Amino acid sequence: MKALMGQEYEALAKSYEEKRTQGLRINTLKIDVNSFLRINPFHLESVPWCPEGFYYEEGDRPGKHPYHEAGLYYIQEPSAMAVGTILDPKPGDRVLDLCAAPGGKSTHIAAMLQGKGLLVSNEIHPVRAKILSQNVERMGIRNCIVTNEEPQHLAQRFIAYFDKILVDAPCSGEGMFRKDPDACQEWSMENVAACAVRQIEILSFAAKMLRPQGQLVYSTCTFSPDENERVIEQFLREHKELSLVKVKAYEGFESGRVEWTAEGSQSLKKALRLWPHRLRGEGHFLAVLEKHDGELPKKNKGKVKSLDKNSMQDYFDFGKNYLQQVPEGTFIQFGENLYDLPELEVSLEQLRVLRPGWHLGTLKKNRFEPSHALALSLNASEARQIISLPAESKEMNAYLKGETIEANGMDGWNLVCVEGYSIGWGKLVKSILKNHYPKGLRW
Numbered sequence: 134m135k136a137l138m139g140q141e142y143e144a145l146a147k148s149y150e151e152k153r154t155q156g157l158r159i160n161t162l163k164i165d166v167n168s169f170l171r172i173n174p175f176h177l178e179s180v181p182w183c184p185e186g187f188y189y190e191e192g193d194r195p196g197k198h199p200y201h202e203a204g205l206y207y208i209q210e211p212s213a214m215a216v217g218t219i220l221d222p223k224p225g226d227r228v229l230d231l232c233a234a235p236g237g238k239s240t241h242i243a244a245m246l247q248g249k250g251l252l253v254s255n256e257i258h259p260v261r262a263k264i265l266s267q268n269v270e271r272m273g274i275r276n277c278i279v280t281n282e283e284p285q286h287l288a289q290r291f292i293a294y295f296d297k298i299l300v301d302a303p304c305s306g307e308g309m310f311r312k313d314p315d316a317c318q319e320w321s322m323e324n325v326a327a328c329a330v331r332q333i334e335i336l337s338f339a340a341k342m343l344r345p346q347g348q349l350v351y352s353t354c355t356f357s358p359d360e361n362e363r364v365i366e367q368f369l370r371e372h373k374e375l376s377l378v379k380v381k382a383y384e385g386f387e388s389g390r391v392e393w394t395a396e397g398s399q400s401l402k403k404a405l406r407l408w409p410h411r412l413r414g415e416g417h418f419l420a421v422l423e424k425h426d427g428e429l430p431k432k433n434k435g436k437v438k439s440l441d442k443n444s445m446q447d448y449f450d451f452g453k454n455y456l457q458q459v460p461e462g463t464f465i466q467f468g469e470n471l472y473d474l475p476e477l478e479v480s481l482e483q484l485r486v487l488r489p490g491w492h493l494g495t496l497k498k499n500r501f502e503p504s505h506a507l508a509l510s511l512n513a514s515e516a517r518q519i520i521s522l523p524a525e526s527k528e529m530n531a532y533l534k535g536e537t538i539e540a541n542g543m544d545g546w547n548l549v550c551v552e553g554y555s556i557g558w559g560k561l562v563k564s565i566l567k568n569h570y571p572k573g574l575r576w
């Protein structure tokens with residue numbers, strides 16, 4: 134970096150002596166920004182390039198607050214928030230997040246979709262895919278399919294299918310050095326080179342899945358030109374059907390560096406660099422590519438047939454008793470689990486799918502048990518019976534620990550809320566609330 138950056142290197146090196154920046158992004162699927170700011174217990178300052186993004190202070194500990202468990206926000210590094218802003222998905226779009234775990238950008242995309250359209254969030258590593266799926270659940274997302282696949286498998290199925298694709302590529306992570314000392318230890322020139330090969334491969338599969346006129350955003354949290362400008366330059370040389378698009382830059386964003394490319398491609402000026410010494414964030418690289426040509430999407434294959442309503446009567450009974458409106462849709466059953474599928478038109482058969490859509494609950498023998506995902510995706514006004522607890526109360530703390538609490542209300546399923554925002558289920562019998570907060574999430 135010293136050889137590349139010349140005099141500017143000093144400023145970059147110095148930034149590593151400073152504390153890292155930390156941020157959270159308010160989840161507008163559950164709460165609007167102003168309402169959150171009214172109940173906000175932290176010290177927040179706006180992130181200029183993301184209206185829902187805020188810096189918080191070191192002592193705030195937002196990961197340890199009931200609002201976190203209620204999915205009111207996602208803890209996300211501030212420069213990473215630029216990716217959602219630049220991808221700019223619109224309600225109704227079909228979006229693929231190809232390298233999605235743990236889910237910072239996917240949950241941002243889902244919030245921008247506002248429940249309309251489709252998000253496919255994919256992660257290749259099984260353990261990370263599970264964490265992604267949990268975050269999709271916590272943020273109350275209804276229209277997301279979580280897969281655990283290799284990009285090449287998805288590319289065989291979703292040909293020219295998506296309006297927008299994000300490749301937030303696995304990289305050497307130079308932007309992680311302040312956060313994670315292990316990232317420094319793992320860094321090597323060999324790893325940079327290996328990452329670059331993998332990045333181009335992932336991009337090629339992504340390109341296949343993009344519809345003509347669709348946009349693909351490539352991002353990394355590293356600074357090496359080998360994984361940034363040069364990856365895009367080589368990829369575009371081999372994929373004439375795509376080209377770089379100029380996007381809005383915010384204060385402190387810098388253009389891609391043409392002088393760091395292998396062939397001097399001027400179009401790389403359209404890429405963006407976010408540096409830790411030029412703005413408050415750990416750093417990112419972004420490029421937006423548009424497809425002007427190519428295969429058209431295939432029509433209507435593999436439309437899923439909805440489950441017969443008679444076999445899910447217990448679900449409708451639950452809905453009638455406890456919800457203002459019973460969610461309708463395309464229902465499928467995986468084991469005991471009942472899901473509402475987003476509109477898809479592509480078969481998921483033989484793909485590794487962790488979450489085929491909105492998890493409503495489990496169909497047990499003669500009864501329906503609502504899922505945690507259903508609880509978190511509901512507004513208090515959508516449930517017939519709610520028990521709302523103050524954030525700082527001992528009852529809230531006891532609920533999150535999995536304890537039984539005393540509460541007033543109607544017997545049966547109650548949507549437990551923190552300050553009016555759903556956080557889980559409880560079943561009330563004579564003023565005693567049986568705890569249904571998932572065991573694996575308990576404090």
Ligand SMILES: C[S@@+](CC[C@H](N)C(=O)[O-])C[C@H]1O[C@@H](n2cnc3c(N)ncnc32)[C@H](O)[C@@H]1O
Pocket residue numbers: 213231232233234235236237238239256257258261283284301302303304331335
């Ligand atoms: C930078 S991280 C993604 C971060 C995520 N987008 C977020 O905002 O939370 C890159 C991800 O790519 C995954 N990955 C690694 N190799 C991959 C491959 N060959 N194809 C697709 N994804 C891969 C990693 O496991 C990792 O979770």
